[in-house]
Amino acid sequence: MSSQIMDKSESGGCGCKIPSTMLSKILSQTAKANTVQNKKVALGFESSDDCAVYDIGEKYLLFTTDFFSPIVNDPYVFGQLAASNAVSDIFASGGIPLIANSIMAFDPEVVSAEQVSQMILGAQSVMNKLNVSIVGGHTIKNSQPLYGFSIIGEVEKPRLKKNNTAVAGDLLVMTRPIGVGIIANALKSGLIDQEDIGSSTLVKIVGDNSIGRVLSETNGVSSLTDITGFGLIGHISEMVGLGNLDAELNTDALPFYEGTESIAVSVTSPDSGVFSNIKKYAQYVDYQTDLPLAKKFLLHDPQTNGGLLFTVSPESYEASRQEWGLLCPDLTVIGKIEKGTGKIRIY
Known part of the structure; x- marks a missing residue:
C-alpha cells in the first residue's frame, strides 16, 4: 500500500535536524573521545x-x-x-x-x-x-x-573556502531566496498544494549551488557556506563566530520566496526548527529595528537545499557582479561585515 x-x-528536509543546542551539548561531551x-x-x-x-x-x-x-x-x-x-x-x-x-x-x-x-x-x-x-x-x-x-x-x-574566514569590510551576499521551510510547513499542513508553488520557485528550490565553484576562483571571496537547517542567522553566526567581527544585515534587501511572508506566522509551530534556531542564536542577534514576526521567522527558517552565503570585498564584487549575475540572477547583497564582537545587527 x-x-x-x-x-x-x-519534520521535513533540513528541518528534521537535531536541535542545534542539543547537538552542541552532545559534541562537547564526545569530542575528546576522538x-x-x-x-x-x-x-x-x-x-x-x-x-x-x-x-x-x-x-x-x-x-x-x-x-x-x-x-x-x-x-x-x-x-x-x-x-x-x-x-x-x-x-x-x-x-x-x-x-x-x-x-x-x-x-x-x-x-x-x-x-x-x-x-x-x-x-x-x-x-x-x-x-x-x-x-x-x-x-x-x-x-x-x-x-x-x-x-x-x-x-x-x-x-578551498571556509565558513569562518570573513574579513572586516566585506559585503555579505546571498545567491537564492529563503523560505523553503515555510513552504514545506504550508504543504504539510494542507494550506497549499505543490501545484500552488510557481514553476520558477520550484526550479530554484531544487536547483544546484555549482556557482560556488565559480566563486572559489576569486581571492576576494573570503568565506563561503550554504544556508541549511540552522537558517540564515545561524550561518551568519558561523561567519562571525570567532568573535572579532560583526555582521550588519539589511532585512529590506532580503529576498524571500513569493508568498512566504504572508503565511510564515500561521504555519510555524512552537516545536518547529524555527523556534529552536531562535533560541540557539539569540545571543548573537541585536535587533536595531522592530521586525515583523514573519520576517523574524524567515531569518531563522531551516532551509533545505538553500542557496549560498558568502563574504566578498566590495572591489571583487563590483568586478565580478555582472558575470556572477548571469549565472545567478538572484544574487543579492544583504549586508556587510565589520570589526566587532560576534554580533549580528539586524536593520
Whole structure:
C-alpha cells in the first residue's frame, strides 16, 4: 500500500535536524573521545564547516554526508532535492563533487517501489547534470522515509573556502531566496498544494549551488557556506563566530520566496526548527529595528537545499557582479561585515 511520502515525515528536509543546542551539548561531551590524530586532516569538527577536508597532495579531498525526510509529496522532486542538497556542501567549499553513495530508508509496506524508483530517478537527473557518479549505497527499513548521499569531491588548495574566514569590510551576499521551510510547513499542513508553488520557485528550490565553484576562483571571496537547517542567522553566526567581527544585515534587501511572508506566522509551530534556531542564536542577534514576526521567522527558517552565503570585498564584487549575475540572477547583497564582537545587527 502506497501513500503520500510527505505524510510519513514528522519534520521535513533540513528541518528534521537535531536541535542545534542539543547537538552542541552532545559534541562537547564526545569530542575528546576522538583521540586519533591524523596530520592529513586539514579540517574536521572544529569550525562546523561544510566538508571534512583531507590533504592528498596537490589537492584536498572533500567529504560530506547529508540526508533528510521529505518536504514534498512528489518523490521525483524529493530525489532532486536530496541530491542537490548533498552536493551543495562540496560546492560551498569551492570544490567539485566526484562520486556519491546513496543513503535511503523507507517502510516497504507504505512507500511503493514506484515511488522509490521516482526518488532515485530524480536524484540521478541531478547527479548526471553535475557529472557525479553514484557508486553504491545502503538502504534500510524505517517508519519515516529518508534519502540523501555521502559525497566525495576535490578542490585545489588555493580554492578551498571556509565558513569562518570573513574579513572586516566585506559585503555579505546571498545567491537564492529563503523560505523553503515555510513552504514545506504550508504543504504539510494542507494550506497549499505543490501545484500552488510557481514553476520558477520550484526550479530554484531544487536547483544546484555549482556557482560556488565559480566563486572559489576569486581571492576576494573570503568565506563561503550554504544556508541549511540552522537558517540564515545561524550561518551568519558561523561567519562571525570567532568573535572579532560583526555582521550588519539589511532585512529590506532580503529576498524571500513569493508568498512566504504572508503565511510564515500561521504555519510555524512552537516545536518547529524555527523556534529552536531562535533560541540557539539569540545571543548573537541585536535587533536595531522592530521586525515583523514573519520576517523574524524567515531569518531563522531551516532551509533545505538553500542557496549560498558568502563574504566578498566590495572591489571583487563590483568586478565580478555582472558575470556572477548571469549565472545567478538572484544574487543579492544583504549586508556587510565589520570589526566587532560576534554580533549580528539586524536593520
